[in-house]
Amino acid sequence: xxxxxxxxxxxxxxxxxxxxxxxxxxxxxxxxxxxxxxxxxxxxxxxxxxxxxxxxxxxxxxxxxxxxxxxxxxxxxxxxxxxxxxxxxxxxxxxxxxxxxxxxxxxxxxxxxxxxxxxxxxxxxxxxxxxxxxxxxxxxxxxxxxxxxxxxxxxxxxxxxxxxxxxxxxxxxxxx
Amino acid sequence: xxxxxxxxxxxxxxxxxxxxxxxxxxxxxxxxxxxxxxxxxxxxxxxxxxxxxxxxxxxxxxxxxxxxxxxxxxxxxxxxxxxxxxxxxxxxxxxxxxxxxxxxxxxxxxxxxxxxxxxxxxxxxxxxxxxxxxxxxxxxxxxxxxxxxxxxxxxxxxxxxxxxxxxxxxxxxxxxxxxxxxxxxxxxxxxxxxxx
Numbered sequence: 626x627x628x629x630x631x632x633x634x635x636x637x638x639x640x641x642x643x644x645x646x647x648x649x650x651x652x653x654x655x656x657x658x659x660x661x662x663x664x665x666x667x668x669x670x671x672x673x674x675x676x677x678x679x680x681x682x683x684x685x686x687x688x689x690x691x692x693x694x695x696x697x698x699x700x701x702x703x704x705x706x707x708x709x710x711x712x713x714x715x716x717x718x719x720x721x722x723x724x725x726x727x728x729x730x731x732x733x734x735x736x737x738x739x740x741x742x743x744x745x746x747x748x749x750x751x752x753x754x755x756x757x758x759x760x761x762x763x764x765x766x767x768x769x770x771x772x773x774x775x776x777x778x779x780x781x782x783x784x785x786x787x788x789x790x791x792x793x794x795x796x797x798x799x800x801x
Numbered sequence: 802x803x804x805x806x807x808x809x810x811x812x813x814x815x816x817x818x819x820x821x822x823x824x825x826x827x828x829x830x831x832x833x834x835x836x837x838x839x840x841x842x843x844x845x846x847x848x849x850x851x852x853x854x855x856x857x858x859x860x861x862x863x864x865x866x867x868x869x870x871x872x873x874x875x876x877x878x879x880x881x882x883x884x885x886x887x888x889x890x891x892x893x894x895x896x897x898x899x900x901x902x903x904x905x906x907x908x909x910x911x912x913x914x915x916x917x918x919x920x921x922x923x924x925x926x927x928x929x930x931x932x933x934x935x936x937x938x939x940x941x942x943x944x945x946x947x948x949x950x951x952x953x954x955x956x957x958x959x960x961x962x963x964x965x966x967x968x969x970x971x972x973x974x975x976x977x978x979x980x981x982x983x984x985x986x987x988x989x990x991x992x993x994x995x996x997x
Binding site: 638657660661662676702707712714728749759766771773778799 | 891
């Protein structure tokens with residue numbers, strides 16, 4: 626009985642309620658800031674900031690980094706970098722509220738922690754490359770792109786999930 | 802009217818932080834901080850990804866169109882991606898492999914890292930490695946592909962010949978159909994939740 630007060634707090638939100646709320650957050654981003662939500666953009670800003678400060682000569686001659694060397698402020702002072710910092714804070718707040726804060730490696734019992742970490746790094750690296758080529762990730766190119774009914778948004782979502790389904794069988798031992 | 806705040810202004814960055822906090826809170830509350838739940842979409846034991854993702858996109862698409870019709874927001878004044886067909890498809894395929902091997906996407910990895918998932922921190926490190934690799938090989942591998950097959954700022958309604966309102970309505974029907982489909986699949990094949 627002692628947990629009665631907290632009963633329900635650790636349950637996940639209804640997905641349709643979460644979806645509608647998230648839809649309003651997307652609308653707020655467009656209405657107040659003229660921006661879509663994103664994820665990968667902040668990582669790009671970190672890479673740009675690092676390379677521009679460590680190797681400014683290289684950056685000035687690189688097609689990828691050139692624009693970042695011409696800014697009058699840090700490449701990290703972007704809307705997306707602050708938004709992603711917000712995701713981190715929002716995640717901590719929700720996790721604290723729902724009592725889900727704890728250090729762990731989540732993985733299927735069929736694989737080792739080491740294997741999970743290896744595949745997580747691989748998956749992250751692929752997302753890093755793919756998001757640069759595709760001009761954004763699931764959030765930025767996909768979700769925000771679909772919110773403004775852009776062809777690009779639907780195309781990237783179909784490619785991401787289509788590929789995932791095609792390859793799911795080969796990677797099933799990682800998950801089930 | 803929209804955007805209310807000037808691009809690059811301090812107040813807009815504060816808005817970004819607050820909007821991000823709301824985004825992160827909702828993602829975490831809905832279970833997007835768990836790769837087990839996210840990967841469920843590919844194996845049929847958990848379709849939270851499809852339900853949250855399409856509900857959010859349809860809600861926003863309908864809401865933005867209403868704001869547009871009320872004269873409060875013009876699509877020329879806000880972010881609108883330019884469609885490049887081939888790089889978007891290849892980029893999406895690469896990201897799809899990343900999703901099924903890594904179990905996160907960039908936004909969800911940040912939210913999972915926030916509650917202490919070490920695998921999410923590894924995924925975030927991987928993202929940085931991937932972007933470093935991409936940036937150092939940009940001119941030799943990626944640049945010509947990335948700028949190819951430019952279609953412009955095209956909306957899906959224009960492409961398939963529907964008015965903006967009808968296109969959003971068709972998107973709503975598609976979303977409702979997908980919700981019915983995933984629940985039917987889970988029930989019909991009696992797919993059990995994965996516990997670990």
